[in-house]
Amino acid sequence: MKQKLVLLALLVTFLEGKAQFSHQQKDSMALRNLYDMSLLQGQSYEWLDHLSNKIGGRLSGSINAERAVKYSKAQLEELGLDKVWLQPVMVPKWTRGQAEYAYVQTGENTTTVNIVALGGSIATPANGLKAEVLEVQGLEDLAEYGKEQIEGKIVFFNRPMRPDLIHTFAAYGGCVDQRYSGAAEAAKYGAAGVIVRSLSHKIDEYPHTGSMSYGELPNDERIPAAAISTKDAEYLSSMLKLDKSLKFFYRMSCQNHADVESHNVIGEITGSEYPDEIIVVGGHLDSWDLGDGAHDDGAGVVQSMEVLRLFKETGIRPKRTLRVVLFMNEENGLRGGNQYAKVAQMKGEHHIFALESDSGGFTPRGFSFDASEAQFEQVKSWKSLFEPYLVHYFAQGGSGADIGPLKDGDIVLAGLRPDSQRYFDHHHAATDTFDAVNKRELELGAATMASLVYLVDKYGFDSPINVPAELKK
Amino acid sequence: MKQKLVLLALLVTFLEGKAQFSHQQKDSMALRNLYDMSLLQGQSYEWLDHLSNKIGGRLSGSINAERAVKYSKAQLEELGLDKVWLQPVMVPKWTRGQAEYAYVQTGENTTTVNIVALGGSIATPANGLKAEVLEVQGLEDLAEYGKEQIEGKIVFFNRPMRPDLIHTFAAYGGCVDQRYSGAAEAAKYGAAGVIVRSLSHKIDEYPHTGSMSYGELPNDERIPAAAISTKDAEYLSSMLKLDKSLKFFYRMSCQNHADVESHNVIGEITGSEYPDEIIVVGGHLDSWDLGDGAHDDGAGVVQSMEVLRLFKETGIRPKRTLRVVLFMNEENGLRGGNQYAKVAQMKGEHHIFALESDSGGFTPRGFSFDASEAQFEQVKSWKSLFEPYLVHYFAQGGSGADIGPLKDGDIVLAGLRPDSQRYFDHHHAATDTFDAVNKRELELGAATMASLVYLVDKYGFDSPINVPAELKK
Incomplete structure (x- = not known):
């Protein structure tokens, strides 16, 4: 009997080991697919070219901001998402x-x-x-x-x-x-x-x-x-x-005017298993008016759109609802971020994770998180999956301005952390232009975001696979 | 008696722990000083400006290459090193x-x-x-x-x-x-x-x-x-x-001509304790002729010069002899690298470590090493010291072309590994120009190199402090 129990224990250990191995392998392959799709057949750079060079600076309340709303909505519609819509929001209008x-x-x-x-x-x-x-x-x-x-x-x-x-x-x-x-x-x-x-x-x-x-x-x-x-x-x-x-x-x-109506642009792939659990990925569509807003935050916009496109193209059907939100008016009011959170609360929506890219389109170095210790431990357990992509930085503290208003007890907020050394050479200046964005760096960022979203969607934030027992409440 | 032994053991453990802590702290402070000096009072960017904009492309055998030899020698002489000299080497001459x-x-x-x-x-x-x-x-x-x-x-x-x-x-x-x-x-x-x-x-x-x-x-x-x-x-x-x-x-x-004489430029701070153990830090002074060679390898040249300046300015007297070598003719012949190794062998010099920067002046991500497993384990034990500077990448494999000929059984070779995504946009083209180099990124690279050199100089490669007993031969 005792021998049989030992054998059984060994078998269980073996099978668990195998399952673990297979999960790791599958995740590793999924990430490789996302990176390949972004680097070999990416769309983000082309979108950014249009947003920067065909539209240009997109100050809240300007005609250009409305052109960007229209363009990004049309592009999301072409992706064949389950829903694409505009969320109205009143924004300040200031002219130079x-x-x-x-x-x-x-x-x-x-x-x-x-x-x-x-x-x-x-x-x-x-x-x-x-x-x-x-x-x-x-x-x-x-x-x-x-x-x-x-x-x-x-x-x-x-x-x-x-x-x-x-x-x-x-x-x-x-x-x-x-x-x-x-x-x-x-x-x-x-x-x-x-x-x-x-x-x-x-x-x-x-x-x-x-x-x-x-x-x-x-x-x-x-x-x-x-x-x-x-x-x-x-x-x-x-x-x-x-x-x-x-x-x-x-x-x-310069002059301050009365508020005008603008919009957040939203698209979603409805979750196949837990449609009521929402994951947001986003950046802000408005920019300052001096450059063309390629780094701040055209990059974040097109990377966020690309995350959903990468899911579609690599055939990943998310279990949870995956939403891209292109926020309006981060720069001078945060009205879009506030409005999105307000509507979500009114509708009683359950957001489990939000990831923002608003630190430029440079080589991705990692993420910062606004999360509990247990949640952060879980995220860190995925760190080795990112090493082949030279993404090493996982730290607590800070996420993104637009997703901040979503904060409540449960949600995990995160920010993509690209290399920051050149960012302030361009930030809010006439030098924030398309030519300062490197195609590969932009694409690596999009794939890095998609990879984290893939893992969060797959495991959620309380899966027994990833949270060590002693960290669970 | 037994009690006394236990107490003694505890005391030894305590003291060892304390010594360890104090080393870690000292190293951490030394690195911070090197980074501060490079970022706050760095010289590398100014040197690169001169090399790129006042001299320009420095193809082997050209007048510009000779101007670069003269300039870098004069700059090293101003640092108050113990020795500065030119090492003659015959190089190929090709004109476009x-x-x-x-x-x-x-x-x-x-x-x-x-x-x-x-x-x-x-x-x-x-x-x-x-x-x-x-x-x-x-x-x-x-x-x-x-x-x-x-x-x-x-x-x-x-x-x-x-x-x-x-x-x-x-x-x-x-x-x-x-x-x-x-x-x-x-x-x-x-x-x-x-x-x-x-x-x-x-x-x-x-x-x-x-x-x-x-x-x-x-x-x-x-x-x-x-x-x-x-x-x-x-x-x-x-x-x-x-x-x-x-x-x-x-x-x-274009035309091939007869070989002409040129020079490696060398400067050294003689070691205070082990003057016969030589550490080399270097880059190559020659470049292609289309751009001004700012990334390839002006950056490596000025970062290597900066390593010695940072030692001087922060008051670190190296225990081992620290040499900067600005190699001639990496691009089309490697004559400088071969000549340096040949002379070193003839003189019976003992090189323990060589570090090259020849991958562009971008944000430093880490190092690659050509080293034994035991040596690599030792290097990895320093990894945490680099984390505050977002330097995460320590890998086996590859160092630098110019230092390659120094390879023998004992020496550790290493290459600085900056972010590589933009490098080939500039490499060997008219786009390899000074304006493509970011001051902070260049300075971070120099400090990262100086930090590794500091640790190698302090601990050597077989210090009992760093090599776990089981890894020593």
Whole structure:
């Protein structure tokens, strides 16, 4: 009897080992198929070419944004998904107006510098604004200088992104408060306007725009806010050392308008076994207006569309409902992300996983997760499947702005993490263009996303195959 | 007594644990210092700017190559190394002559296409060469077509690099025989000339040159060999489907000359404890002539120089002798690498480690090693130190062409492995220029190399701290 039990135990162990092996093998083959399809017969690069070169910058509320809605919906319809629809959402409309103009004046000499209005800023007076400049290294300096030294001046926020941080998004995070809140804070001390050093590591002539907010500041206290190129920020700073009383002139005709209707674009493959469990993959369709938004976030849009196409083309029928969501208005309002989450909640939809690509179309290095420890352990158990594709980075912390509003107790949120070293050379600037995206890198990103989605769809987030017993609740 | 022994054992364990911890901490701090110095006060990008923009392409035997020798020697001398010297070496001299010219003729119509001579090729007749074209997919097709179908024709090698291989160097390796041996092999079947599809994933108008060899082929049997841009290779292939008897014309005036003297540039910091154990870090100073050689291998040159500068600037006095070697003539002869190894052997020098950077100046992903299992295990024990810098890839197999000749039983050879997805867009083409190199990526590479060199210098390759007992011979 005892011998028989031992034999039985051995047999079970053998069969379990075999099943495990076979799962691993199947998963490994599935990933290989997804990567092959993306690299050999990918569609993402062609879509991005159209979005970037045939449409261009897609600022919320613009005609281009609506052209992108129409185009991406039509492309999703061609994929033969189970459903494709538009989800209405009201978005802010801000227009840049005429090209901005600025110069630095020392004595009789003027030198033109490159600026752009920050998104949401009011215009300068029609004839421009000229004032002395106070250079500061951050919001925290304002209290120190006080009203006495700030009033009537243009505050120049010049804290640079730290070059020693390996994760460039951390360097960005360490400076973005100057851009977002600089005007609101400086206005409290009576500043006439603000200019902010562009958020880029690279010293060049391109100013980088981005969203700003006046917070609760009454309309009549608002002041115009511009970004200045890093090269001109260095120039201005060095000139201030020579001549504290130099003047800065700028003229901007940007304008805030009433909200307009726009849309999230959504397509889905309905799940074959658990249609009520929804997996979202997405990026944002809107972009800034200076470049063509190829990296931010054309790449994320076409990669997300490609995930569903790769499933179709490789013949994977997802068990769960797989949805691509192209969010509107990430850049200056997050209205699309908020609307999607609101509707999902109203309908009582059950989202188990959302993955966003919004960090550029560069070589994929891995993912970041917003997940419980147990969920993260499960994800990490898949890590070796990604090694052949040089995808090594699996970390807790952060996902994507558009999917953030979906957060509740259960859902796992994730962000694709491409190589970030070049990203801020292009982010929100005229240099964010199609030619800066490498076809292979874009395609590798799409396949990497599809691979993670494949695994989440197959195993869900509480499968006994993947969660070690001690980690289950 | 027994109790005392137990206490003693515990104490030893505690102290060992403490020593281990302290080593780890010190190493971690040392790496952070090296990265900080490279990212905050790096010199590599400035050197590369000069090498690329003030000097330019540096083909062996050219005046530019000699200017690069002079410049890099002077820069090393400014670092205050213990020794800087030139090592003479005879190198081949090949000149491109006038810009190449080529067209495809179908009936009365001619269409210009972009070609460049392969390095080492003979010229066409002065008035050019015109013949019918036979498209093949590789050397192995020649025997199949035989003399009958090849004689008098231009053989067009058109096997593309495989897009599905994640390591682009593997895709390159799968095609480079067409370029290197295509002419020699096709000549045996009486071909009039060869044109080879450029070794690049990207479909664009830039032809990519590179070395070729006629092997033992007598002078009078040699035929001219050119690379054609991928875009024009696609065009030519599609035209051949319409018109098998179309004619291809090309004219090249390239020339092989007598060998000339050039130099490897060498600098060293003499080891404080084991001056006779030599560590080499290097890249190659020569480049092709079409671009400015910023990625291949300006990047490797300045990163190698930077390794020694980082040691000096962070105050690390190496225990072993640390040598930077800027090799001459990697591209079309490897004379510099062979000469360095020959002199080292003649002098009875003991090299324990050599690291080459010759895969472009992109984000460092890790290293490949040519090492014993025990040595590789030791290297892998350092892996976690590199994780904060997103350097994850440690693999066996391959190092660098220039350091290859140093191989003997003991030495560990290694190659820096940067992200390779964009590399062949630039390799050997007019697109290999300074603006394609990102400052941060270059600097991260230099710090990554310096970090590995620091660890090898500190621990050597048989330190009891790092090699598990069971792995030691």
